Amino acid sequence: xxxxxxxxxxxxxxxxxxxxxxxxxxxxxxxxxxxxxxxxxxxxxxxxxxxxxxxxxxxxxxxxxxxxxxxxxxxxxxxxxxxxxxxxxxxxxxxxxxxxxxxxxxxxxxxxxxxxxxxxxxxxxxxxxxxxxxxxxxxxxxxxxxxxxxxxxxxxxxxxxxxxxxxxxxxxxxxxxxxxxxxxxxxxxxxxxxxxxxxxxxxxxxxxxxxxxxxxxxxxxxxxxxxxxxxxxxxxxxxxxxxxxxxxxxxxxxxxxxxxxxxxxxxxxxxxxxxxxxxxxxxxxxxxxxxxxxx
Amino acid sequence: xxxxxxxxxxxxxxxxxxxxxxxxxxxxxxxxxxxxxxxxxxxxxxxxxxxxxxxxxxxxxxxxxxxxxxxxxxxxxxxxxxxxxxxxxxxxxxxxxxxxxxxxxxxxxxxxxxxxxxxxxxxxxxxxxxxxxxxxxxxxxxxxxxxxxxxxxxxxxxxxxxxxxxxxxxxxxxxxxxxxxxxxxxxxxxxxxxxxxxxxxxxxxxxxxxxxxxxxxxxxxxxxxxxxxxxxxxxxxxxxxxxxxxxxxxxxxxxxxxxxxxxxxxxxxxxxxxxxxxxxxxxxxxxxxxxxxxxxxxxxxxxxxxxxxxxxxxxxxxxxxxxxxxxxxxxxxxxxxxxxxxxxxxxxxxxxxxxxxxxxxxxxxxxxxxxxxxxxxxxxxxxxxxxxxxxxxxxxxxxxxxxxxxxxxxxxxxxxxxxxxxxx
Numbered sequence: 082x083x084x085x086x087x088x089x090x091x092x093x094x095x096x097x098x099x100x101x102x103x104x105x106x107x108x109x110x111x112x113x114x115x116x117x118x119x120x121x122x123x124x125x126x127x128x129x130x131x132x133x134x135x136x137x138x139x140x141x142x143x144x145x146x147x148x149x150x151x152x153x154x155x156x157x158x159x160x161x162x163x164x165x166x167x168x169x170x171x172x173x174x175x176x177x178x179x180x181x182x183x184x185x186x187x188x189x190x191x192x193x194x195x196x197x198x199x200x201x202x203x204x205x206x207x208x209x210x211x212x213x214x215x216x217x218x219x220x221x222x223x224x225x226x227x228x229x230x231x232x233x234x235x236x237x238x239x240x241x242x243x244x245x246x247x248x249x250x251x252x253x254x255x256x257x258x259x260x261x262x263x264x265x266x267x268x269x270x271x272x273x274x275x276x277x278x279x280x281x282x283x284x285x286x287x288x289x290x291x292x293x294x295x296x297x298x299x300x301x302x303x304x305x306x307x308x309x310x311x312x313x314x315x316x317x318x319x320x321x322x323x324x325x326x327x328x329x330x331x332x333x334x335x336x337x338x339x340x341x342x343x344x345x346x347x348x349x350x351x352x353x354x355x356x357x358x359x360x361x362x363x364x365x366x367x368x369x370x371x372x373x374x375x376x
Numbered sequence: 377x378x379x380x381x382x383x384x385x386x387x388x389x390x391x392x393x394x395x396x397x398x399x400x401x402x403x404x405x406x407x408x409x410x411x412x413x414x415x416x417x418x419x420x421x422x423x424x425x426x427x428x429x430x431x432x433x434x435x436x437x438x439x440x441x442x443x444x445x446x447x448x449x450x451x452x453x454x455x456x457x458x459x460x461x462x463x464x465x466x467x468x469x470x471x472x473x474x475x476x477x478x479x480x481x482x483x484x485x486x487x488x489x490x491x492x493x494x495x496x497x498x499x500x501x502x503x504x505x506x507x508x509x510x511x512x513x514x515x516x517x518x519x520x521x522x523x524x525x526x527x528x529x530x531x532x533x534x535x536x537x538x539x540x541x542x543x544x545x546x547x548x549x550x551x552x553x554x555x556x557x558x559x560x561x562x563x564x565x566x567x568x569x570x571x572x573x574x575x576x577x578x579x580x581x582x583x584x585x586x587x588x589x590x591x592x593x594x595x596x597x598x599x600x601x602x603x604x605x606x607x608x609x610x611x612x613x614x615x616x617x618x619x620x621x622x623x624x625x626x627x628x629x630x631x632x633x634x635x636x637x638x639x640x641x642x643x644x645x646x647x648x649x650x651x652x653x654x655x656x657x658x659x660x661x662x663x664x665x666x667x668x669x670x671x672x673x674x675x676x677x678x679x680x681x682x683x684x685x686x687x688x689x690x691x692x693x694x695x696x697x698x699x700x701x702x703x704x705x706x707x708x709x710x711x712x713x714x715x716x717x718x719x720x721x722x723x724x725x726x727x728x729x730x731x732x733x734x735x736x737x738x739x740x741x742x743x744x745x746x747x748x749x750x751x752x753x754x755x756x757x758x759x760x761x762x763x764x765x766x767x768x769x770x771x772x773x774x775x776x777x778x779x780x781x782x783x784x785x786x787x788x789x790x791x792x793x794x795x796x797x798x799x800x
Binding site for chain 2 (some may be wrong): 231323
């Protein structure tokens, strides 16, 4: 076996299938995408090279691209600073109640995560519907008629409503990760802290949170990636509207490539999308790595 | 030995016969997912008859709602996987890119002239002097209404002006009825309405084309006023459904068909509302149509009819069964007007005879067509490049969501038209 791993040809031979898959599934499509991003191709017919014109237009004259990016950052912030703490607190609560009750609550909270995106989106689109939706009916019954608005088409509530749907579906995953993480914290550490006179906030902030750091960082990285690549939920609910207020990059590049027949432009958007996504992910991971080293 | 030889010959003949009748599958695509009623049922009937007339032919149809279907066709074109025969639209923004890319085959005009097309219908599918598609319907922009809901709300007179139309809103709202619905999510109905309003104001239907040709500007007062009227109708008049901008075609149509809305702003291809088995008998008996209202101080007349020939059928240039595809189009051209009019599914782009058994909505639409003193042709969003169409729809969405002023809207439209004129 040692001889096999000492043989460079054998190593190359063993690594080749994995590398080939990576090249054909990742590098080649990105390469093609980059090539078409330098053209004015409509998706069919002849095309002309346009150099970096598409990139220049996106970065200097396309407010929708920046709006999409800002929306992704807002979603990211809401996920990290609201969804995660709530999920963590609830997971901590579930970790301290009876196993049977915990199991029931975990199942309930995880239901949205196992439902299809189409089902969830249609469910919430119907709940938010101003004509027959249950939300406005309840608000009117409660005497809050002024709050009964058209949630998904009102410029003031559309983004919030869409983010709510996304958060609602993703909550179960965050809860599950945190609950599983909390279950791995050795009881002896907690007991030792209590013996040493630590209060429960001290136990959580000084002992459990640092112990959970790898789990928290993994959940946040997943949240960052998920915020950037939002597509189906937006496409099925608002399609980026009203105007472009709820637009996200993945939906926008699809619209440009296949609705507006600006395939070259859409590919330029996708390349920038890759750059932004990789950039932010690397940044977040570095942040956590240096934080982890300090810890 | 002779017997064996005869048996062999007979087997060979039989095998050859079977081979001769080998199945040919014609892949088709259209935007008619409902195959059990109105237009979709007519196409199914034509397919059944075509298969019977051409033994060995199988037809596999892929159907999606309007906008997803358009996107699907563009994706198929990119992947070089277009269906053999497919429904599309004759517009410059849609068909011309396929013609320029040689994705559809030219047809022989003489083969189709004999099928009684209304003058100008076939010509709407001509690019570079060649016919590329056969038109299917004559399209008019009208207002459908539910007579029972009008009576329930105490409305006895049909609105003839925009002011009268807006004045109806409180009467319906007080009864819990949505005054009017349309497809706001896809934006094109609002773009057509913008053109219609500009015509009602100016009395000149050629202005959008002139603006696209850069002879005038979209920032001219007539367009700004039309944008103001449209924004007022969609954001201030309380006329449309609250979620207009996220209501798609199916959602808005269902609100009207299920008796939740009194009026439906849509094209004459919805003639089938009067015979659609998916809706109640009461609705079908009460659905009717009236002309798009005029503006009180506008130069446009009631009988200036916004009408065009939109939908068509084309044959893919990469099809292995091109001849069979063209044969299908001929069969379609022959059978569609009879079947479509018999089931009152839509207004064919071919001559049809009025009958006493026609539904009330069909009779009204025939009268609207007969009364027309002038027609518009295609809406401006479909007269230019695909990018102009996208810009037009996005700007309309922003205008009708109250996110931009009418002046900003016109600036955006003009900038896009300027860009498109340089791309042509």
